[in-house]
Amino acid sequence: MELRVLNYFLMIAREENITRAANILHISQPTLSRQIAALEEELGTKLFIRQSHKITLTEDGMLLRRRAEEMRQLSEKIFDEMSSDKTELTGEISIGTGELRGMNELGDLIVAFHHKYPLVTFNIQSGNARDTLFGMGQGLLDMGIFIEPVDTSKFDFVRLHQSENWGALIPNELELAKKDFITPKDLKGLDLIMSRSQSMQNEIDHWLGRYAKSVKFVSTYNLLYNSAILVKRGLGIALGLNLEAKYDGLTFVPLKPTLEYSSVLAWKADVASSKAITTFIEFAKKYLEGISDNQ
Numbered sequence: 001m002e003l004r005v006l007n008y009f010l011m012i013a014r015e016e017n018i019t020r021a022a023n024i025l026h027i028s029q030p031t032l033s034r035q036i037a038a039l040e041e042e043l044g045t046k047l048f049i050r051q052s053h054k055i056t057l058t059e060d061g062m063l064l065r066r067r068a069e070e071m072r073q074l075s076e077k078i079f080d081e082m083s084s085d086k087t088e089l090t091g092e093i094s095i096g097t098g099e100l101r102g103m104n105e106l107g108d109l110i111v112a113f114h115h116k117y118p119l120v121t122f123n124i125q126s127g128n129a130r131d132t133l134f135g136m137g138q139g140l141l142d143m144g145i146f147i148e149p150v151d152t153s154k155f156d157f158v159r160l161h162q163s164e165n166w167g168a169l170i171p172n173e174l175e176l177a178k179k180d181f182i183t184p185k186d187l188k189g190l191d192l193i194m195s196r197s198q199s200m201q202n203e204i205d206h207w208l209g210r211y212a213k214s215v216k217f218v219s220t221y222n223l224l225y226n227s228a229i230l231v232k233r234g235l236g237i238a239l240g241l242n243l244e245a246k247y248d249g250l251t252f253v254p255l256k257p258t259l260e261y262s263s264v265l266a267w268k269a270d271v272a273s274s275k276a277i278t279t280f281i282e283f284a285k286k287y288l289e290g291i292s293d294n295q
Contacts, residue, residue: 001039001042001043003072003075005035005036005039006039006064006068006071006072007072008025008027008032008035008036009039009047009064009065009068010065010068010072011025012032012036013057013061013065016054016056017053017055018032018036018055036048043060043064045058045060046058046060046061047060047061048061070138073140074138074139074140088119089119089120089276089279090119091275091276091277092121092122092123092276093121093122093123093142093143093277093280094122094123094124094125094135094140094141094142095122095123095141095142095143095144095265096124096125096126096127096131096132096136096141096143096144097124097125097126097127097132097144097145098126098127098129098132098147098223099126099223099224099241099243100145100147100162100241100243100263101162101163101164101165101241101242101243101244102145102164102263102265103145104162105160105161105162106145109283109284109287109288110122112287113280113283113284116283117276117279120276125141126223127222127223128196128197128222128223129144129146129147129150129197131222132144132145132146136267136268142267142273142277143265143266143277143281144265144267145160145263145264145265145266146263146264146266147164147261147262147263148261148262148263148264149199150264150266152264152266154268154269155267155268155269156266156267156268156269156281157264157265157266157267158264158265158284158285158288159263159264159288160262160263160264160265160288161288162263163260163261163262164241164242164261164262164263165241165254165255165258165259165260165261166204166239166240166241166242166254166255166259166260167182167239167240167241167242167252167254167255168182168187168238168239168252168253168255169227169228169231169237169238169239169251169252170182170231170237170250170251170252170253171231171234171249171250171251172250176237176253177251177253181253181255181256182253182255182256183255183256184207184209184211185211187215187237188211188214188215189214190215190216190236190237191216191218191236191237192215192216192217192218192238192239193217193219193220193221193227193230193235193236193237193239194217194219194220194221194238194239195220195221195239195240196222203259204239204259207259216236218235218236219235219236221240224238224240224243227240228247228250231247231250232247232248232249239255242254265284267281
């Protein structure tokens with residue numbers, strides 16, 4: 001399976017028309033059709049449903065599109081790393097992260113690094129821990145920020161100093177929004193919106209204690225912003241991390257007992273990396289150690 005043919009496949013999937021795809025690719029339509037037919041034969045499956053005016057992807061075609069996009073991103077990353085100017089530090093560093101306060105610290109770190117190495121660029125991918133782990137496993141992400149506890153057996157890491165605290169996002173008109181903190185008893189009988197992370201659900205169940213069975217989880221999320229809209233619409237109260245973000249009509253109230261966690265900046269252990277990445281890792285270690293020494 002050639003990357004060139006996968007790029008042909010992606011163009012057809014985008015245009016939903018072989019003629020338009022062939023024109024954009026500057027090859028003849030019969031040649032493009034033969035290439036795709038050969039790809040389908042090689043994979044032993046149909047990739048497109050051919051209709052009179054357009055073609056659409058089959059289920060296998062949709063799966064291949066996801067994998068082909070990942071392969072194209074990876075090939076572009078390899079090309080950038082291999083063809084970069086050797087006289088100055090260049091390249092791209094891809095980092096996955098959730099909606100975390102630790103991004104403030106990472107932001108300061110990136111700015112400091114950028115001042116020293118202005119030709120290095122950064123690609124920040126937002127997602128939950130599962131998304132970041134998948135991206136790192138596929139080689140699409142170089143590093144990721146994770147909330148502890150996290151299995152670091154396959155990673156090297158440095159610990160960030162910014163703590164992550166849980167609380168409740170509550171409509172301003174509710175009396176709960178006026179409290180200094182929220183206890184498990186305060187949530188008794190209420191509808192809750194919660195992270196879909198199983199580990200965090202377990203933490204909240206433990207925090208709720210004997211009140212765990214008296215609440216109802218009506219929705220889950222992977223990133224909090226859209227669930228804040230559901231809170232404003234009256235679906236329930238959202239439990240989540242303090243992002244220091246402002247939501248009109250909503251108040252963030254911390255939990256008591258406190259649920260506080262540290263976070264780490266991690267990368268895959270014993271994996272050969274580009275000079276830009278290894279330089280950034282060493283820079284991050286010294287930068288974060290300097291913060292510790294000044295505290």
